[in-house]
Amino acid sequence: MGGLSSIFSLGKKALLSNQVGIHVTGENIANAQNPDYSRQRVNLVSDSFVHSNQGFIGSGVKVNSVDRIRDRFYDSQVWEGKSQLAEWKSGGKYGNLIQSIFADLDNSGLSTQLNAFWNAWEDLGNHPGDYGIRNDVRLKAQGVVNQLHGMNSRLRSVSDNALSEIQGSLVKINDLIDQIADTNKKIANTAFSENSNTLLDRRDALIDKLSEYIDVVAIVHENGTVSVLSSYNTVVDQSNAYSLTLDVTENNGYRKASLLVDGTMPVEMKSGQLKNLMDIFSTGVPDLLQKLDTITESFVNKVNQIHGSNYSLYGENGISLFTDSGISSGSIQISQQVQNDVANIAVSKSGQTGDGAGALAISNLRYAKLLSNGDETLDDYYRSMVAKVGDYAQNMQDKSENYSAVVNMMENQRDSIKGVSLEEEMVDMIKFQNSFNAASKIITTVDELMQTVIGMVR
């Protein structure tokens, strides 16, 4: 029935719709710098047709929905990228921390101490009876002992560090999981209300944060909620959260940690900061400690073996330079006998005071291929360790440096869909403003027409 009054209501709807448009534009502009925000678009549709004498004509415009512009594909890319980057960043950090323990480039590492130790033995071999040099040998032996103790305790403190960071991460992760489940619940309740865009943004921001700790795959359900999987395990299923717990075991002094989902399912992380922390704690540091212990053991055993076959200044043999039992990098000690009296340092092969051959036999151990089935000297073995540590740190640093550009690009791509462009919003605002003005013109025009109609009757 297309009368004047219907044009009135058409004008009114146009006014209101454009007003919503300006409102949403305002909302977008207000949130331009909010990183979690997804831009919104007013979805305008033409309103239902009305039947008139001339056929069907439109009855104006209406706001069908306010859409949240976001692409799931880019989300999953960003989440994957963030997990990977967080893993490598953490690796770079720990790589740096660990390599600072191997300070041989500053001439204060184990290799430096060992060199000094071997050299001292040669000096003693040159002057077997000299008490000053004997003291020096004991001092250099203590230098090696201290170095090993220091490296051991610093490696242990790295693993303590990692453990406390794991625990801190778990608190954060479990909190995030809870919040995601909670937000899911709210979304399910308000799926078709206006609040839901804000809730969806908030939920996705939570997953964003979660993706830095663990790897994340989100599966979207029809009602807008998501299930979150991490390393093939469900951690959020709609409104249910399955928290992660930690189990630390100790074997031969080497600690190992494992993760459980919901207290029962063991899970190996695929990426994320947590994966790196677990790697460092369970394999990285224990591996280095074990290697250090291997060096210590073979060093002590071999030195003691030769030292024991030599004669001391008192003509005794069978004396150990280092304590024989329970040898590890953390427990190596100079034997009590040598600690008490440097005359107990055994140098002589024949028993004669002037015989330094036994000392040279010890100093020649620097060439002895004691490790890796007779392939590597102590120094070689240690150097491989340093190279491995350096490689790891370099690899992690390079990867995280390069990959941060990739993640940056992924975020930019996501932003190019969901982000607010001020230019665009300003243009939209002008468009809505003009439409609003035009709509108000329709109303004044209809008003004038009505006046004309009323005037006709007089």
Place this chain on the structure above:
Amino acid sequence: MRVTSQMMGRSYLNNLNSRLTRINKLQNEISSGSRLQNPSDDPIATIQAMKTQASLERNKQYSRNITDGKYHLNMAESSIYEMQQITSRARDLALMGSNATYNAKDRKTMAVEVNQLLENMLTVSNTTTIDGYLFGGNQTEEAPFAAARDSSSNRITEVSVTGDVSGKILRNVGQNDSVDVNVNNKNILYGYKNIFQSLVELRDALEQSDVAKIANKIDDLDTVYNQSVNQLGIIGAKGKYLDETKDRLDEESYQLTSSLSEIQGTDLAKSIVQLQQEQLVYQAALSIGGEMLRTSIVNFLK
């Protein structure tokens, strides 16, 4: 691609950051003079640097061992020179004593001098150094040559070697390369001819004015003298070997030092040029960023 306001800021910050990281690294390299701060800077070069450093330390020790060994040899050499002097003086006296122009009294006086020479010879044979007896092999605490003396005159009747004086005194001068610097004096003193015995016999012959016997000793003393010349030859050869080894070690250390600085030293010219380039780009980025980020359509709307 749609460009949004956050994207520009993010990319801009990211690039500035990586630029700064590089500038920081270059500054570290320049100020420390070393391009290796951490093993991760170049793991392979780190290993090489460590290896080179270890070789340098070893070489330093070997040089020290050589200096020490040389000291030992020099001490022995000068003692042997002294022995030679004693021997040749004794030979002179034997020559004089066998000459018929001297009488029995003169020979007695000569006997007194020979006796003194004998005592000197014993003292020199028992020379000590900081490490103890020089000619005792590795028995450094016990005098290697012990004299038996006549109970009434307290004169030496016989000198014997105590224990084994052939023990090696080794100096490491390289991997699997050690030099025995012990000078085994048993060879000189107890070689084909025993010098102590020769001197005792000479003294006694002079005392008894037994010209034939005195003349007999001249040959003995010549033999002993030649023995000591041989020994000096051996010492000289060892000393030469040590000197050559030291030269080689010095040369090697020089090479090692220069390769070490090549491995871990900063190429200053290169690093400084790089730093300047980075700084230039950084400044350009800063000023462009300031312009671009401020520009917006809002500025042009009325």
